[in-house]
Amino acid sequence: MNEPERVRILLIEDDDKxxxxxxxxLAPEGHALSVATDGCTGLIQAAEGGFDxxxxxxxxxxxxxxxxxxxxxxxxxxxxxxxxxxxxxxDDRVTGLRAGGDDYLVKPFELAELEARxxxxxxxxHSPGKSTRLRVADLALDRLSGEVTRGDRVIExxxxxxxxxxxxxxxxxxxxxxxxxLEKVWNYHYETRTSIVQTHISRLRDKIDTDGxxxxxxxxxRGYCMGLHD
Amino acid sequence: MKNTLKSTAFRLSLQSTVISGAxxxxxxxxxxxxxxxxxxxxxxxxxxNEQMEIVSGSEGGTGGVAQSxxxxxxxxxxxxxxxxxxxxxxLAGNLRIPPxxxxxxxxxxxxxxxxxxxxxxxxxxxxxxxxxLEDGDRxxxxxxxxxxxxxxxxxxxxxxxxxxxxxxxxxxxxFLLVRSxxxxxxxxxxxxxxxxxxNLARRVAVDGSGDEFDRLALSxxxxxxxxxxxxxxxxxxxxxxxxxxxxxxxxxxxxxxxSRLDAPDDQTEHAFDEAITQVDHVLGIFSAILxxxxxxxxxxxxxxxxxxxxxxxxxxxxxxxxxxxxxxxTLDAELEPGLVVPGDRELLEQMFVNLIENAMxxxxxxxxxxxxxxxxAGRVEVEIADDGPGIPERERQxxxxxxxxxxxxxxxxGTGLGLALVASIASLHEATFRFxxxxxxxxxxxxxxxxxxxxxxxxxxxxxxxx
Ligand SMILES: Nc1ncnc2c1ncn2[C@@H]1O[C@H](COP(=O)(O)OP(=O)(O)O)[C@@H](O)[C@H]1O
Ligand SMILES: [Mg+2]
Numbered sequence: 001m002n003e004p005e006r007v008r009i010l011l012i013e014d015d016d017k018x019x020x021x022x023x024x025x026l027a028p029e030g031h032a033l034s035v036a037t038d039g040c041t042g043l044i045q046a047a048e049g050g051f052d053x054x055x056x057x058x059x060x061x062x063x064x065x066x067x068x069x070x071x072x073x074x075x076x077x078x079x080x081x082x083x084x085x086x087x088x089x090x091d092d093r094v095t096g097l098r099a100g101g102d103d104y105l106v107k108p109f110e111l112a113e114l115e116a117r118x119x120x121x122x123x124x125x126h127s128p129g130k131s132t133r134l135r136v137a138d139l140a141l142d143r144l145s146g147e148v149t150r151g152d153r154v155i156e157x158x159x160x161x162x163x164x165x166x167x168x169x170x171x172x173x174x175x176x177x178x179x180x181x182l183e184k185v186w187n188y189h190y191e192t193r194t195s196i197v198q199t200h201i202s203r204l205r206d207k208i209d210t211d212g213x214x215x216x217x218x219x220x221x222r223g224y225c226m227g228l229h230d
Numbered sequence: 231m232k233n234t235l236k237s238t239a240f241r242l243s244l245q246s247t248v249i250s251g252a253x254x255x256x257x258x259x260x261x262x263x264x265x266x267x268x269x270x271x272x273x274x275x276x277x278x279n280e281q282m283e284i285v286s287g288s289e290g291g292t293g294g295v296a297q298s299x300x301x302x303x304x305x306x307x308x309x310x311x312x313x314x315x316x317x318x319x320x321l322a323g324n325l326r327i328p329p330x331x332x333x334x335x336x337x338x339x340x341x342x343x344x345x346x347x348x349x350x351x352x353x354x355x356x357x358x359x360x361x362x363l364e365d366g367d368r369x370x371x372x373x374x375x376x377x378x379x380x381x382x383x384x385x386x387x388x389x390x391x392x393x394x395x396x397x398x399x400x401x402x403x404x405f406l407l408v409r410s411x412x413x414x415x416x417x418x419x420x421x422x423x424x425x426x427x428x429n430l431a432r433r434v435a436v437d438g439s440g441d442e443f444d445r446l447a448l449s450x451x452x453x454x455x456x457x458x459x460x461x462x463x464x465x466x467x468x469x470x471x472x473x474x475x476x477x478x479x480x481x482x483x484x485x486x487x488x489s490r491l492d493a494p495d496d497q498t499e500h501a502f503d504e505a506i507t508q509v510d511h512v513l514g515i516f517s518a519i520l521x522x523x524x525x526x527x528x529x530x531x532x533x534x535x536x537x538x539x540x541x542x543x544x545x546x547x548x549x550x551x552x553x554x555x556x557x558x559x560t561l562d563a564e565l566e567p568g569l570v571v572p573g574d575r576e577l578l579e580q581m582f583v584n585l586i587e588n589a590m591x592x593x594x595x596x597x598x599x600x601x602x603x604x605x606x607a608g609r610v611e612v613e614i615a616d617d618g619p620g621i622p623e624r625e626r627q628x629x630x631x632x633x634x635x636x637x638x639x640x641x642x643x644g645t646g647l648g649l650a651l652v653a654s655i656a657s658l659h660e661a662t663f664r665f666x667x668x669x670x671x672x673x674x675x676x677x678x679x680x681x682x683x684x685x686x687x688x689x690x691x692x693x694x695x696x697x
Pocket of ligand 2: 584587588644648649
């Protein structure tokens with residue numbers, strides 16, 4: 001299991017309730033959280049550097065979130081950035097990504113979802129070479145060749161299952177909310193009423209968690225967690 | 231509806247035919263009698279003149295009259311005479327009168343061969359006058375009266391034919407006229423039903439003629455404008471509420487989540503989870519309402535690009551096949567390769583997800599779901615069919631409205647917004663869709679315009695998926 005990452009985060013957000021929420025919510029994870037409450041201060045602090053991740057509210061006094069990030073990107077500052085948007089409209093999200101955002105979160109969001117995204121960013125920082133081989137216990141997945149093995153057993157997966165498994169393995173030890181899987185593996189940005197994630201997970205389990213090996217995918221509240229569990 | 235209208239058209243045109251038939255008969259009888267008596271009067275005057283000429287032009291006595299007759303006969307072959315002695319002997323003339331006729335002939339008479347007369351070939355009828363002269367001889371003067379007979383013949387035979395023909399034409403013409411008028415009534419009825427079914431933008435057609443129908447249509451439309459405005463206000467209110475309640479609900483969710491972190495035991499934590507789930511449900515409803523509002527603003531059309539429908543559906547049916555299998559159902563997809571439509575990929579996806587989800591949710595265990603896509607003339611046809619309870623015909627428009635759920639599905643969780651979203655996405659893509667009876671089950675048939683040459687535009691970067 002991975003050590004919890006300590007990520008240095010700059011939160012640019014004017015709403016003190018959201019700031020309080022994030023402070024409290026991220027405290028147990030041990031990240032370092034700095035806060036700027038308006039666009040200009042945020043821009044200056046971000047430009048000074050020293051952060052692993054920017055969390056930017058779309059609507060800010062002074063400079064709005066979009067313009068802020070555009071300015072940073074033009075200035076060749078490519079600290080990973082995550083947008084917070086109050087409105088979940090498609091347009092909102094797409095313009096956010098176009099402006100150079102790496103990800104976005106629609107308010108209200110689950111802490112687990114934020115945490116999963118923070119860790120993804122942190123992981124990218126630690127292994128910039130984009131490791132093609134993922135390993136969790138005796139489960140191995142090769143992102144280039146597409147080969148999946150558990151011990152010396154080769155496992156055949158459908159493309160979707162492969163995608164799902166690699167996402168879970170990338171987030172080893174973290175709670176991955178179902179909604180995040182739906183969004184990242186299926187690209188569905190809305191709730192579905194059928195058990196699409198659940199059924200795929202259970203098929204995946206049938207394929208990897210057999211043969212008396214220790215189960216690797218655990219179901220948690222509203223999501224899943226990949227790794228060896230005691 | 232159609233049948234009653236047809237029978238109304240029939241009844242109305244029958245009524246008008248009866249009226250025009252009756253008036254045609256009255257007018258023709260008047261003409262018949264007027265024309266007949268005019269011809270008769272003219273003939274009678276001629277005959278009287280002839281008779282006077284013979285009587286006054288002769289030197290009197292049987293011999294003189296006979297001489298006058300002989301003179302006249304040499305002049306005309308259309309006039310007939312007979313001079314009979316009081317005992318009935320033929321004294322002069324060219325008209326042989328059979329005894330039966332002789333017995334009843336008094337004054338003016340119109341006669342034909344049927345009366346026992348031997349008439350020349352070109353003459354079919356005559357009209358004659360009988361007078362008794364001073365010396366007791368009887369003088370018969372007659373004129374050709376073909377016209378009178380022809381008139382009578384016409385009214386006795388041909389007239390009925392004409393009348394029948396005319397009535398048939400009147401009936402057909404009347405039917406067509408009435409039907410075209412009723413067609414407008416029917417159009418109004420159809421439009422109003424469409425509107426009642428939720429298509430508030432529909433209006434009754436106005437043809438600008440300014441006739442009663444037009445005025446009716448205009449006032450109906452004015453009323454509909456009012457209703458639509460009211461409805462829009464309501465929708466706007468619901469959009470505003472969704473919008474304004476999002477923030478407090480988001481706060482509530484945040485507080486719940488923070489409090490859950492400090493939950494002293496599993497039970498409390500579970501209670502918080504429950505509460506969060508409920509808040510999420512409400513937020514989900516609001517998001518769907520706002521999503522529909524976003525789609526209805528049509529702004530997304532700006533971002534249309536080519537969407538590879540076959541791949542989208544293949545991908546999706548693959549995922550849902552897994553779900554179907556887990557639920558003991560089957561899902562089959564029959565997709566023509568290479569289908570491309572102009573559109574918003576994400577929205578199209580959401581539309582199909584909603585439809586497939588409905589098919590999954592409302593079909594029974596052991597049920598089967600079919601997804602078909604093929605190219606048609608200038609369009610792509612997509613069918614999603616299940617073998618569940620289906621949607622009764624009269625509900626098919628209504629279920630497209632927000633929050634409408636049929637009684638049969640009330641016990642299942644759901645918001646009744648799925649099909650409303652489908653309808654708005656379809657309309658954004660200028661797609662038409664209808665529900666059909668899959669006997670048993672529901673079949674949704676969608677027609678999407680096919681991609682032709684799309685105007686060049688910088689296409690959106692796909693929302694990145696993890697590698
Ligand atoms: N495939 C189907 N078979 C039978 N009924 C259906 C089907 N799809 C939709 N319906 C009916 O239409 C209603 C509205 O559907 P929808 O707008 O998707 O809302 P929801 O699914 O949340 O109830 C449903 O409640 C259900 O009664
Ligand atoms: Mg539905």
